[in-house]
Amino acid sequence: MKSNNEAFRDYLQLEKKYSAHTINAYLNDVFFFETFNKDNFEQENIEEANYSQIRSWIVSLVDQDISNVSVNRKMSSLKAFYKFLLKTKQIEVSPMLKHKALKTPKIVQIPFSEKELTDLMHQFENPSGFEEVRNKLIVDLFYTTGMRRAELIHLMKYNVDLSSNVVKVLGKRNKERIIPVLPIIVDQLNLYLKERASVEKIVDEDYFFISSKGLKLSESFVYRLINSYFSNVSEKVKKSPHVLRHTFATHLLNNGADLNSVKELLGHSSLASTQVYTHNSLAELKKVYTNAHPRNK
DSSP states (O other), rough: OHHHHHHHIIIIIIIIIOOOOHHHHHHHHHHHHHHHHHHHHHSOGGGGGHHHHHHHHHHHHHTTTTTTHHHHHHHHHHHHHHHHHHHSOSSSSSSSTOOOOOOOOOOOOOOHHHHHHHHHHHTSOOOOOHHHHHHHHHHHHHHHHOOOHHHHOOOBBBGTTTTEEEEEEEOOOGEEEEEEOOHHHHHHHHHHHHHOOOOOOOTTTSSBBBBSOOOOOHHHHHHHHHHHHHHTOOOSSOOOOOHHHHHHHHHHHHHTHHHHHHHHHHHHSSSSGGGGHHHHHHHHHHHHHHHGGGGGO
């Protein structure tokens, strides 16, 4: 018979379809709460824990200068664990029922400007060779599709449909979505495939993007690539693939795209996630309004 931890892992993987990284984080959080409980309450099974014990753990974490964001993530892990216990009828009421997340400051992501993107693309006007062609395509694909870093890294050759001008990506919780691709990007995709064919030995054949050694790209490589190129045109503190995703959404909204369409393109499950990106479009809207309304002249 499986232990609760093993069964919980299966629940996260098979039912919730979380990534391996998220699953490990959740299991670690549950393990640390178990350890805290044994040390402070001499209780072996956290299935029997009450909210006052959880609250004691929260106080302990805060006392260790662990950020509210990190504490909230640990509480999400516990909430998922007790939800699993409810589903398997091991408990009748979750001790997390009345828990409220700690307050966290809102972090506003500052997107790249259209000028910064234009300046960067001037550097790529005539890419030559496999690596330059690939790097230009990576930047442009992030900016024109809004895909996540993991989605780009795990993009498969057979999911790039050049006849229909679409790519299929595997998003969070293994949700597939189809993203349209601009004609100018289709030309770049074709050019990249020609250059890719010149790579001497391809190990990870099924992956669309590969290194010069024929291997699947790593997350750190893609992060460094974006950071490096944007360091030449932007003084923003954060220069990452996620900022490009934010830029994609913001520029679409600034140019009149509706929120629901942007939500579908980003692969969000709810509008609440997409509304984060309305911050900058609202600023743009105010600017247009102020400049255009007769009463302001």
